[in-house]
Amino acid sequence: MIDYSSILSRYSPAKEERERIDRIVRTISDYVIKYCDKQSVEADPIVVGSVAKGTNLRDGDIDVFIRFSKSYEKHEMERIGMDIGHKVLKNGEEKYAEHPYVTGFMDGIKIDIVPCYRISKEEKKVSSVDRTPLHTEFIRSNLKANQIDEVLLLKVFMKSIGVYGSEVKTSGFSGYICELLTINYGSFDSVLRMFSGLSGRLVLPDTEQMRRKFGGPVVIVDPVDDDRNAAAAVIIDNLSKVKVAAKEFLRAPSDEFFIVEREWPHPEYVDRGTSIRVFSLPRPEVTDDVVYTQALRFKNILWSILERGGFLPVSWEINIEETVDVLIECERDRIPLLNVHRGPPVDTKNIRDFIEKWEGKDVLRGPYIKGDRLYVDLRNEFLELEETIKRDIVSFNIGMHLNRFRDKMKITDPSIEKKRMKVLDRFYSKTLFW
């Protein structure tokens, strides 16, 4: 049996942390209320996120939103919001999601001060940030006190198998989703039993209408907005991971499923008889979500160039630190000279154009007839992986931030440059969950 209480005591905030959080929250709230009072600003502070819901794990962040009346113009709200943010967080940094916000540290804890509009469930939101206070309210009034530990266990479980977080990098389950699942199924165990027996998509509530309305592997209709799938971020691989982990855990419960921090692996880079290349670009100074989105596009572009080029790509991996590293493994790094070029069907009018274009030319063979089409065997021009990528990459749009670096792309062949790279560690150590 698993000793859940020892897991909880490991990952819940200790008394000291909880007190520190309370203190910080009170300080900020007081400051904001006084500020608004003094400057006659129609706004109030509201703590949102897991801290507000009591479902925060150890060493979490604090999110304080400043809710403005909708009478404020957007730029006015943002200006005042930033002013408050900078006054609260002395060395705060400005960042930008849907609104600008200020992020910084207070007493060792990371704080985000985010301006938003006050809306009710019925009102049309102005931005998705405005909806966050509604999520907090929903969970506070629907999650029972004894379910808080269940949420924490679920979060730790998800984190442990690498599927916790809705940011693009993880594309997994957010804290809000863990809370909704717990409310819906009652406990950590029953959520796992649901996943272990689940076939196909998870749709909640599971009606024909919702199945038709939303695509994606996981659909959890947001209780505060019927038109939104709160689990839209989850990719199929992560749903699969949870299904397999749930089956494995229920079969043989183990503490392994509650280990959040693991040592970085140092696998041996064994010879797989394939051609592995790492394509690296400098990391642009933008948010993780933007970098990961563009890195995925970069990977897709590389993959499709290699696929169309005949290099037979089989697998890939991404790692982003100071550089954006995309690894692609191909069955070969050189394609054959032969290019069997398919011409028009014999029934089309313009077969003469094709025949004239190739007949008597310096081709490998043909033109000739096979099935209901004309063909000619040509010589491929670009035979090497590297030169094919370099020729084709310039004509693709990787996204604003990575495009600038296209000509700075570095291609590493790990069979020649024998150095440790995180993307290679990640690639070679791939297991079921960790």
Add this chain to the structure above:
Amino acid sequence: MIDYSSILSRYSPAKEERERIDRIVRTISDYVIKYCDKQSVEADPIVVGSVAKGTNLRDGDIDVFIRFSKSYEKHEMERIGMDIGHKVLKNGEEKYAEHPYVTGFMDGIKIDIVPCYRISKEEKKVSSVDRTPLHTEFIRSNLKANQIDEVLLLKVFMKSIGVYGSEVKTSGFSGYICELLTINYGSFDSVLRMFSGLSGRLVLPDTEQMRRKFGGPVVIVDPVDDDRNAAAAVIIDNLSKVKVAAKEFLRAPSDEFFIVEREWPHPEYVDRGTSIRVFSLPRPEVTDDVVYTQALRFKNILWSILERGGFLPVSWEINIEETVDVLIECERDRIPLLNVHRGPPVDTKNIRDFIEKWEGKDVLRGPYIKGDRLYVDLRNEFLELEETIKRDIVSFNIGMHLNRFRDKMKITDPSIEKKRMKVLDRFYSKTLFW
């Protein structure tokens, strides 16, 4: 313009040949009639095939059928038929199609003496041989005298582009089909115009019913048997050839389309950057049709072994002389060590079996999750083309006659053994028609 009369005078039988044929036919018929009279056999001789229809090309064969009353038992009919055959053809040889028959030479012309039953159009045939006299009668009473030259031109045209003959080796258009096409469209030119404008299948008569009833690229319902597609032998490649040749000829008429005998090509065996192998078996002592059918099966088996093995086959060629030679060209003769082995979907009950089978084993990577399935990266065991073929070929049924020779299979790598082979000549000289 094409001088059709000079083509006809080149390929029609000369006066001397026609007289010789008449003489032979008369001799054989007289003999058979006398034999049957003397022995009280209820049978009569009938000349069939192109000679009987007047559509024979120069240096053709003569087919004489001996039509028995249906009151004869099969073995009795065959016994008497063989007796007559051997008496007519002194050094005749016995062969076997659906009935046995005797083949030999008389006055320099090849003769077949074939026993069959006398049936009418309405009667159920006993064998397809029995239907041949009906074909002869149909053509004689429907082909106009001035259409005989049109048939000859069509036959020479078909022969010239390599699609004349319904035997498996050619899988093309029989003489009977050329006659039916001429009757239907009126002339050589109009048959070509029809082919040049044809889109998709040729179906005659072109009704929804016939399209549904018969598959295959060419459907020509046999006028003496509604249930038979007289053009069932034609493969799509040959229909395509005729379509392209018709377009090319009508655009620029040329004598090239009436050259029946061409010099065997001696192409250069250029490097195509691929892996070509010739798989050779001794030719068994059976009819061409049987050998070609089994050779095609042999090719299909080799192809599918190589495809499943990951050698990426791209093209093939067959040549049969003293040996059955099947050439297969692959993109590579060695596959990568890596074998990405797909496991069960995560939703299935038995994922534990898969995990247990591979976890902790000496695999390249995994098991891991991708999409909605489990995977594991294994090491391929058989990496070389030759050893893969040798391992797998024994478990396939190539056909009775070739099976015996499986262990005598010789594999030639023409990049090492640099010798001329007809199958290589054929492969490297592939053009549109010849």
